[in-house]
Amino acid sequence: MRSLDHVVLPFASPAHARTTFETLGFTVAPDAVHPFGTGNTCVFLADGTYLEPLVIADPVAYRNAKVAGNRFVLCDAAFRPGRRLPAISALGLRSSDAVADREALAAAGLADDQLVDFSRDFTTDGGEASILSFRLAFAHTGIDRDLTLFVCEPRHGSAPDRTLLTRHANGAIGLKRLVLSDAARPAVTSVRQALERPTVEKAEDRIDPAADLANVGLEFHAAPALADRFGIAPAPSADRAAMALGLIFATPDLTRLRACLDRGAVSVHEMVGRLVVPLGLHSTFIAFEEP
Missing domain, CATH: 3.10.180 (2,3-Dihydroxybiphenyl 1,2-Dioxygenase; domain 1)
Structure with a gap:
């Protein structure tokens, strides 16, 4: 059985995302930016899952990535119009091999051709800095505009210590x-x-x-x-x-x-x-x- 990795929730701004979850008693990670113009303020949980409140951090890079056909940006851009944000736009499933998963999806007629590879900086609440790398493969289901389903393979050697970020005032585990x-x-x-x-x-x-x-x-x-x-x-x-x-x-x-x-x-x-x-x-x- 597959496990959930994270849930994507588009927001209008980083400040709105941070205020929303901090008001609910969650610890929110430092802001991060993707190379294709989106950014996030993640909420990590002790069970290994996390929430990815997603914003448009760099409109120029976002627009360029959209023109270039970046699948992650295209899904976000298709979801936002006509929505009262925040809302849930995507579910990322854990993967140990995104290429093999894309092949499995292709065999069922459900694969998008593109893989999205990227790296970004990550800073823990304790100030530890590292670089995280990921590979994404997307399913093509017919409801992509309303809910994107994809797999997420971590490509970095070791994950940073997120222990402090998984402790929440509201007690969520x-x-x-x-x-x-x-x-x-x-x-x-x-x-x-x-x-x-x-x-x-x-x-x-x-x-x-x-x-x-x-x-x-x-x-x-x-x-x-x-x-x-x-x-x-x-x-x-x-x-x-x-x-x-x-x-x-x-x-x-x-x-x-x-x-x-x-x-x-x-x-x-x-x-x-x-x-x-x-x-x-x-x-x-x-x-x-x-x-």
Whole structure:
């Protein structure tokens, strides 16, 4: 089974991203810039997953990368128009060999031809500097404009120590589940089948479309169920449909969490033992549950 590596959330500005997550009690990494004009202010979690709030850091480099056909930039540029940011635009799955994964996707008719290789500077909260390198391969699913699915292979020799960055005032220790639109189910299932097929022993075996990833659960819901389960109203009809709707974090102490959110004057409501926070003006949300 594949594991989730990270979740991409486009924001309008680095300041907005940083303020949003710090107000929620998360520790936010120092700002970083990609060579193709995007930048991020990442939130790292103790379970090894992370959030990538993504911004346009260098408009000229971004525009040039778009003209050159950089797949990562093209996906971001296709997602932003008509959205109330922040919203969830992409899911990155862990990979140990992005080239092999692209071949597996190609065999299923789901591969984008381009690989994206890049390096960027990384500075820990303790001031340690290093260079991180990655290779990305993208799935072509038909819902790319609304949710990009890709694999992410780390190419650096060793990862920096992120321990300090994984300690959060709200107590969050990891991502527990992803909440997706029912309309995303076929694309997610197809990509998982393509990437996980080499591990299936019998040809007749099929991957359960509702099954979890190796490290994160998946929930698929029609829009009306959001109100009953999470107290979240669907996006206005004028907005483009969201394929990825919510992030559910594991937090051992909801009392501590509520105190943290109260200090930040965060609007929160409780639904069946979980605390739910709307993310911006969209139907995107963040929820917290005990493990």
